[in-house]
Amino acid sequence: MPARPAPLLALGTALALALAPAPTAAAPADAPDRVLLTPTATPDTARTLTWRSAPTPTPLLQIAPAHDPHDITEVAGTTTATLSGRAHHTATATGLAPGTEHRYRVGDGTAFGPWHTFTTTAGTDDPFTFLYFGDIQNDITDGAAPVVRAALAAEPDAALALHAGDLIDSADNDAQWSEWFDAFGTRTATLDHLAAPGNHEYSATSLSARWTPQFPGNGTGPTTGRDLPDTVHTTDYQGVRFIVLNSNYRNAAPLNTTAWLDTQRRWLQEALQDNPHDWTVVTFHHPLFSNSPGRDNAPLRTAWLDTLEEHDADLVLQGHDHSYARGNLTANDTADPDVHTGPVYAVSVTGPKMYDVSPGNWTANGARPRVQLDRTQTFQTVRVDGDTLHYTARTADGTVVDAFTIDKDGTDKTVTDTR
Ligand SMILES: [Fe+2]
Numbered sequence: 001m002p003a004r005p006a007p008l009l010a011l012g013t014a015l016a017l018a019l020a021p022a023p024t025a026a027a028p029a030d031a032p033d034r035v036l037l038t039p040t041a042t043p044d045t046a047r048t049l050t051w052r053s054a055p056t057p058t059p060l061l062q063i064a065p066a067h068d069p070h071d072i073t074e075v076a077g078t079t080t081a082t083l084s085g086r087a088h089h090t091a092t093a094t095g096l097a098p099g100t101e102h103r104y105r106v107g108d109g110t111a112f113g114p115w116h117t118f119t120t121t122a123g124t125d126d127p128f129t130f131l132y133f134g135d136i137q138n139d140i141t142d143g144a145a146p147v148v149r150a151a152l153a154a155e156p157d158a159a160l161a162l163h164a165g166d167l168i169d170s171a172d173n174d175a176q177w178s179e180w181f182d183a184f185g186t187r188t189a190t191l192d193h194l195a196a197p198g199n200h201e202y203s204a205t206s207l208s209a210r211w212t213p214q215f216p217g218n219g220t221g222p223t224t225g226r227d228l229p230d231t232v233h234t235t236d237y238q239g240v241r242f243i244v245l246n247s248n249y250r251n252a253a254p255l256n257t258t259a260w261l262d263t264q265r266r267w268l269q270e271a272l273q274d275n276p277h278d279w280t281v282v283t284f285h286h287p288l289f290s291n292s293p294g295r296d297n298a299p300l301r302t303a304w305l306d307t308l309e310e311h312d313a314d315l316v317l318q319g320h321d322h323s324y325a326r327g328n329l330t331a332n333d334t335a336d337p338d339v340h341t342g343p344v345y346a347v348s349v350t351g352p353k354m355y356d357v358s359p360g361n362w363t364a365n366g367a368r369p370r371v372q373l374d375r376t377q378t379f380q381t382v383r384v385d386g387d388t389l390h391y392t393a394r395t396a397d398g399t400v401v402d403a404f405t406i407d408k409d410g411t412d413k414t415v416t417d418t419r
């Protein structure tokens with residue numbers, strides 16, 4: 001956007017604030033940072049913003065429709081934590097118009113960061129694209145960020161980024177969180193982010209103190225169970241129900257694993273059963289079918305697999321194994337070797353840390369990987385368009401390493417390899 005002329009202030013404070021260009025000078029040290037957009041339970045009409053700043057008694061969000069930029073609504077923020085000398089704030093704007101570009105900025109009522117824009121989801125199932133990222137986690141700036149940047153460049157119109165856990169390596173290492181935010185740049189503020197916590201977001205049995213301040217729950221999750229109200233949730237997003245689960249039974253619930261996973265199973269069943277949309281995308285960190293036999297997650301499979309299959313979740317997007325795979329239950333194979341029915345289970349990794357792969361844990365549990373790759377950093381694009389969903393996994397240089405299409409015709413569904 002070209003810089004607007006200087007005499008803006010003469011237009012009146014509100015209009016000037018609304019039309020002021022994003023500052024180009026270096027931001028002051030205490031300027032808001034880590035601005036992150038979260039879709040809420042009702043992304044047609046509401047967004048949650050989280051950000052950090054120097055401690056302030058008056059965190060504030062200003063938001064306006066892009067086509068009427070002086071129609072600013074102010075939302076008082078809440079300070080949720082103060083960590084590493086920075087105050088984390090959250091504010092939720094409600095009553096927004098669906099399918100409408102908005103501009104917003106955050107600050108303390110006097111000083112603000114730059115304006116950002118995003119578009120609320122349409123109240124219909126208009127086509128949209130989202131990105132799926134496996135573990136970013138290690139060597140973020142040099143090793144993972146190039147893949148993130150390639151994804152953002154390849155899909156500039158993506159609406160949402162889904163993160164299947166292990167965003168960073170050490171739960172409360174503030175420098176690593178800075179690297180994660182820097183990898184996305186301003187796109188943390190302009191793209192919806194939906195994230196499941198991984199084991200590296202835990203320190204022993206404690207969830208990172210930064211998790212909920214940055215990735216707040218939206219009130220749709222279970223009301224009981226350690227960490228579940230904050231980390232488990234659903235959002236209905238332009239024809240897709242996204243469901244985020246917490247698979248960290250070893251960390252969050254080492255002493256009551258079965259009950260903790262069963263709480264999520266009951267909640268998952270309701271979320272799948274009540275889905276008013278054609279599509280379901282479920283994400284959590286630890287895969288139901290591991291790419292390394294020694295990394296089995298049997299309690300998760302016992303707790304969740306039947307429910308996902310029974311309700312025919314479309315995509316189950318996971319991480320943790322530091323390799324790539326995509327497959328299905330062999331019971332859902334068809335006579336056509338390129339076609340199956342039922343859910344798709346995927347594992348991916350964004351960052352450079354790699355483990356060896358083997359199909360053993362899949363085949364020992366009634367499934368098979370249709371694609372399985374080691375030492376391959378990827379990003380995934382998912383395009384949802386009416387009765388069809390297109391999935392593509394690519395490396396940073398654009399090489400397609402996996403692709404399939406899901407087609408729905410009434411109650412019939414087919415998943416077709418298109419590599
Ligand atoms: Fe990991």
Ligand SMILES: [Fe+2]
Nearest residue numbers: 166198199320
């Ligand atoms: Fe992990």
